[in-house]
Amino acid sequence: MEPVLTMQQMVRRSGVEASALRYYESLGLIAAERSGGGQRRFPRSMLRRVAFIVFAQRVGLSLDEIGRELAKLPTGRVPKGEDWSRLSENWTSRIDERIAELRRLKAGLTDCISCGCLSLDQCALSNPDDRAGRLGPGPRYWLGQRSMKTL
Template sequence: MDNLIAISEVSRRSGVAASALRFYEERGLISSQRSGSGHRRYPRSVLRRIAFIVFAQRIGMTLEEVGEELRKLPDGRAPEGEDWAKVSAAWTERVDARIDELRRLRSGLTACIGCGCLSLERCKLVNPDDRAARFGPGPRYWIGPPRRSE
């Protein structure tokens, strides 16, 4: 167990609260061993998995999706660059979609908040006759293309 590190050290090194680490462990995203006194001890490779989890959450993945991706990694050894590359290769499309969403949100910051994004009937400038309502619920002009054409 001399190659294992305490939860406090994992928390300090990863920047993730110990409570979150315990939560990740409950969800099966990371694993630990117990010392004789019952304290959690983690292999050093867990720091890579935690970085992966944090990054995946930052691009909008749910913990369920993160778990699916982590299950693609090898058991019994620390994942290597090639392993991570295989898992993250499919993320490009998701990151691009997130970038597009953020660009739409940024452009909306300088425009009228009521410009049809919530299908307000009173907006005569961008949303005459409340046409955004036909495209579905929510901020239709911010969350993506309409569901059907005008």
């Protein structure tokens, strides 16, 4: 039988608050058994699932996406390293997209701070005559659409 951890032990070992663990359990992302007194007892293998959830959220996956990924794990046995690797092998492109987005945000923030107006509607340097508005709704510059010369 697999060793079990109390809620306190899970919190201490995972670094995740008890309320989040209960929420993950309610979503079916992790599972716990109940003691005779109704207290949660987590199989030790749930630590790896919690680590996966935390990492996947930082990559940008939603809890629904994480649930779909976790559903791909084998049932009837504790997942092995290759099982976890298979889940994350397609994340490289998502991480690269995230890095590019953060670089755009950083560049946009620097441009706005150096200008001082903080208004793309009025900014004569970054958006003369509100040219960005012609590209469509949303933060066009942050989405990587910087070229206004064609407008």
